[in-house]
Amino acid sequence: MSLSSNQHLRRYLWPCAGLLVLFIINAIISPEFFHIEFKDGRFYGSLIDVLNRAAPVALLAIGMALVIATAGVDLSVGSIMAIAGAVSAYFITKGVDSLALIIGAGLVAGLIAGIINGFLVGYMSIQPIVATLILMVAGRGIAQLINEGQIVTFDHPGFAFLGTGSFLGLPFPVVLVIITFAIVQLLTRRTALGLYIEAVGANPSASRYIGLNEKAIKMSVYCVAAVCAALAGMIAAADIRGSDANNAGLWLELDAILAVVIGGASLMGGRFSILLAIIGALIIQTLTVTIILSGIPPKYNLLIKATAIILVLLLQSPLFQKQLSQLKFWKNKKEMNNA
Template identity: 90%
Template sequence: MNLTKNQNLRRYLWPCAGLLVLLIINAIIAPEFFHIEFKDGRFYGSLIDVLNRAAPVALLAIGMALVIATGGVDLSVGSIMAIAGAASAYYITKGVDNLAIIIGAGLLAGLIAGVINGLLVGYMSIQPIVATLILMVAGRGIAQLMNEGQIVTFDHAGFSFLGTGDFLGLPFPVVLVIITFIIVQLLTRRTALGLYIEAVGANPSASHYMGLNAKAIKMSVYCVAGLCAALAGMIAAADIKGSDANNAGLWLELDAILAVVIGGASLMGGRFSIFLAVIGALIIQTLTVTIILSGIPPKFNLLIKASAIIIVLLMQSPRFQQQLSQLNFWSKKKESNRV
């Protein structure tokens, strides 16, 4: 019992420590980083900005964490963002004023995309990378079809609130992330669903013999991922007051996967923590800010990100840990020899 508690602590320690170090670096190079101002019923400051900018990736990461826990991956979330944005924009430009219909259309688009992914992965047992690749390629085409090949702009105060509004002093995207986080956390930790997801990812054959319906569980995680992506897509569309099928959510699936991996999840499936996935998303955004603040040209962004992935992955690799501890062992041995 003690051991598992320790392991659990260690799991949370590294990502949180990483975020803390980045924040401290930011504070050192730019003391005004932690300055938060309350103006016109809303908080302003770099920290709030980080939260706001990280919101779409955080939403994607919440869904992606569940998918990765089942041993899968969802490459289509960026395209789903584009589809959801296009679906909402379609109804707004058609003159629909009812916010429930507009948001419902976006969410429905995400749910349908999730069901397609779930069918392919769960019921047709196609490799997740490939199954979701189909929608990744075709999805932007579908979004462009909805937009009739143009960047559709719109003006709808209620819908724009999703991207630019504020609630209790916080930017509304941040509030949406918190709400989604609470719902998914309750769904996975207060019911057995979370345990099932981990079981399917950790050992598919054992969970099969236990009588778990892996197909339905996989279907449900891809649906959640689709809904989260749809929400992120609507935030992105509301933010720019337009739907751009080519660029909405472009490459964000990679950021989402990265966020989950930084959060310490194994791509092979098994244990997951959506809290750590959100921390991972925050780390990515804070790192971007750190790069800007430290005066390194933004063109180094990708290079630094690539190095970060490799380092995180190496730290997770049992072989690398072994090599590290061997180094330690030898140096200790040498010391003892000297003595």
């Protein structure tokens, strides 16, 4: 028992260490990084910005963690963001004032997309990467069709609150992430659902033989991922008070997958940690802020990002850790011999 809890802790060690190192680098580059003040009823500072800007990717990562745990992947979440944003913007520009209706429409759009993905993967047994690729490509087209390819700007204070409002001093997107995290964590860890998801990922046929409804579980994780994406899409639209179907959520599916992987999940499925996926999203966002703060010319952005991520992933690799410790061991031995 003590060993397994030790291992459990070790899983948290490296991603947290990575985040900490990035924080320290930021503090060195810009001493104001940790400066937080209370202004106009909300906290204000770079650290809060990191949390706020990481929110959409964190939401995507929550859903993606579940999907990846079933040995799947959902490439369509970026496009679903665009669809949800476009649907909400469409309703607002058509004069709908009820906030519940606007948000509801966005979430329903997401749910429909999730059902399509879940149906293709769970019931049609199409490989997840192919099944979700369909909606990744087509979804952006659908989003563009909704508002005839235009960037729609709207003015709806209630809806804008989703992206720019604050609750208890925290930006509202951060609050939404915390709520979503709490719900999903309760559902997966306080019920057997989490175990079922991991079982389906680890061995789908075995889980079918012990009586798990593998198809329904797959369907449900794609639905959760799509609804999370829809929420993220509405946050992104509310933040800029406009829906930009061409660019909203573009390539964010890759960031979400990366966040889950940085959080130590295996793409082969079978295990997940929602909290680690969120930490992964924070690492990605902190890295973005580091690059902006550092003032390095933009053409090096992707290079720096790639290098940092390779380092984080290497540190997590058991093989690399073993080689590192062997190196240390060898050095110690040499010192001992010298003595």
